[in-house]
Amino acid sequence: MVEVCLSPELIHLYEVKSKIVVVIDILRASSTIVTALESGVVAVRTEADLTACKALETQQYEAAAERNGEPIEGFRWTNSPLQYYQNPESNGIKLALSTTNGTRCVQLSQAADTILIGSFLNLQATAEWLNRQEKDIFLFCAGWKGKVSLEDSLFAGALLCQLSAKPNPQCDASTMVAQLWNLHRDNVTEFLAESAHYKRLNNKGLAEDIQFCFRQNLFTENIVILHEKDFVKQAI
Amino acid sequence: MVEVCLSPELIHLYEVKSKIVVVIDILRASSTIVTALESGVVAVRTEADLTACKALETQQYEAAAERNGEPIEGFRWTNSPLQYYQNPESNGIKLALSTTNGTRCVQLSQAADTILIGSFLNLQATAEWLNRQEKDIFLFCAGWKGKVSLEDSLFAGALLCQLSAKPNPQCDASTMVAQLWNLHRDNVTEFLAESAHYKRLNNKGLAEDIQFCFRQNLFTENIVILHEKDFVKQAI
Numbered sequence: 383m384v385e386v387c388l389s390p391e392l393i394h395l396y397e398v399k400s401k402i403v404v405v406i407d408i409l410r411a412s413s414t415i416v417t418a419l420e421s422g423v424v425a426v427r428t429e430a431d432l433t434a435c436k437a438l439e440t441q442q443y444e445a446a447a448e449r450n451g452e453p454i455e456g457f458r459w460t461n462s463p464l465q466y467y468q469n470p471e472s473n474g475i476k477l478a479l480s481t482t483n484g485t486r487c488v489q490l491s492q493a494a495d496t497i498l499i500g501s502f503l504n505l506q507a508t509a510e511w512l513n514r515q516e517k518d519i520f521l522f523c524a525g526w527k528g529k530v531s532l533e534d535s536l537f538a539g540a541l542l543c544q545l546s547a548k549p550n551p552q553c554d555a556s557t558m559v560a561q562l563w564n565l566h567r568d569n570v571t572e573f574l575a576e577s578a579h580y581k582r583l584n585n586k587g588l589a590e591d592i593q594f595c596f597r598q599n600l601f602t603e604n605i606v607i608l609h610e611k612d613f614v615k616q617a618i
Numbered sequence: 619m620v621e622v623c624l625s626p627e628l629i630h631l632y633e634v635k636s637k638i639v640v641v642i643d644i645l646r647a648s649s650t651i652v653t654a655l656e657s658g659v660v661a662v663r664t665e666a667d668l669t670a671c672k673a674l675e676t677q678q679y680e681a682a683a684e685r686n687g688e689p690i691e692g693f694r695w696t697n698s699p700l701q702y703y704q705n706p707e708s709n710g711i712k713l714a715l716s717t718t719n720g721t722r723c724v725q726l727s728q729a730a731d732t733i734l735i736g737s738f739l740n741l742q743a744t745a746e747w748l749n750r751q752e753k754d755i756f757l758f759c760a761g762w763k764g765k766v767s768l769e770d771s772l773f774a775g776a777l778l779c780q781l782s783a784k785p786n787p788q789c790d791a792s793t794m795v796a797q798l799w800n801l802h803r804d805n806v807t808e809f810l811a812e813s814a815h816y817k818r819l820n821n822k823g824l825a826e827d828i829q830f831c832f833r834q835n836l837f838t839e840n841i842v843i844l845h846e847k848d849f850v851k852q853a854i
Binding site for chain 1: 625627631763765767768771787788789790791793794797798802812814
């Protein structure tokens with residue numbers, strides 16, 4: 383069965399134990415982690431705290447961070463997928479990434495059996511892999527500072543509609559996101575231009591970055607999965 | 619401006635002070651309160667606690683309660699709108715109603731300027747009255763035990779689409795519920811049959827009650843508004 387949680391503020395109402403959790407933070411942590419790993423980065427550690435993130439440099443991680451769409455002084459890498467994509471300097475590095483919304487979902491999912499990162503960029507690969515598993519699936523939207531976000535909800539709908547597992551009939555959020563996807567599957571970019579976070583980032587000149595986050599199935603061969611403390615890619 | 623909050627578990631992320639809050643608990647507290655007041659009941663007090671509700675009998679209230687769709691021994695009235703509708707025994711009484719989800723929203727909205735009860739039964743009257751006010755509007759969905767519910771979200775969309783005030787551009791939930799309404803405005807009953815709470819109540823033989831809750835604009839002349847501690851009807 384599949385369930386959808388629209389915000390980290392609602393997670394206490396659900397049970398993630400023994401489930402496969404898909405963490406969804408489309409703008410942009412999910413998209414960045416997936417792109418980094420598909421661009422040669424070998425491992426991504428997520429850290430909520432900036433200082434803890436920076437401290438990982440002593441363990442051969444390179445530090446990446448951003449707050450409110452702005453780069454942070456002293457951090458070479460940011461939360462922009464385009465900084466990693468087709469960048470030879472990504473190759474072979476380990477990354478410690480500090481973001482607010484997405485990282486929190488990872489922390490809140492520790493009881494899960496498995497944690498994946500879902501993004502439009504690896505949508506189909508993620509669905510294919512999930513469709514071969516037996517466990518219950520939990521789609522966990524990061525939202526924006528606790529509030530429901532359009533882009534994460536829409537992606538949850540997109541993934542749900544590709545799963546062979548059925549939505550939990552107790553879960554109205556599943557119906558909502560599936561409806562949203564069925565309505566907007568052919569105009570994703572236009573629809574997501576209505577998202578509050580899209581507007582925030584667009585106002586910061588990040589339009590190209592956002593467009594990249596909405597590309598579907600650019601990466602088709604791997605899932606992104608938490609292995610011990612790091613996210614890594616794994617062939618489906 | 620208008621905002622939409624999809625669950626009481628998210629209310630701490632919003633500011634209701636100085637706003638007009640519309641509490642939405644379609645199945646069935648909202649529908650019951652509106653119907654009771656339109657059927658001769660002169661005042662409805664909401665109480666979360668069963669004992670506190672029963673104790674109001676000493677102040678000339680008649681006690682009404684239900685838990686999980688079941689009547690409670692010792693409470694003459696229930697949370698069924700059909701028990702009040704066209705029932706001469708409703709006439710002139712004051713009601714103390716104990717429900718879980720809807721009552722909680724009323725408690726959580728105490729800082730608001732004004733609290734209304736919204737339901738499909740008084741949709742247009744509520745919209746008309748709101749469209750003459752100057753204050754910000756806050757649509758507060760009760761959901762089911764903290765989770766998002768389809769029927770409350772759909773009603774929030776229905777009301778939003780009749781308001782002249784614009785949605786807050788930071789509020790993605792507004793976009794979601796408006797989309798949902800635009801998609802299902804012509805098949806409300808069929809769509810809401812997918813709701814988890816519809817199924818729960820339907821399984822308890824409450825189909826007729828549910829259908830009543832989905833009737834639009836049966837009552838067109840009043841809003842339901844909190845006056846001191848009681849909800850009362852007020853001509854628009």
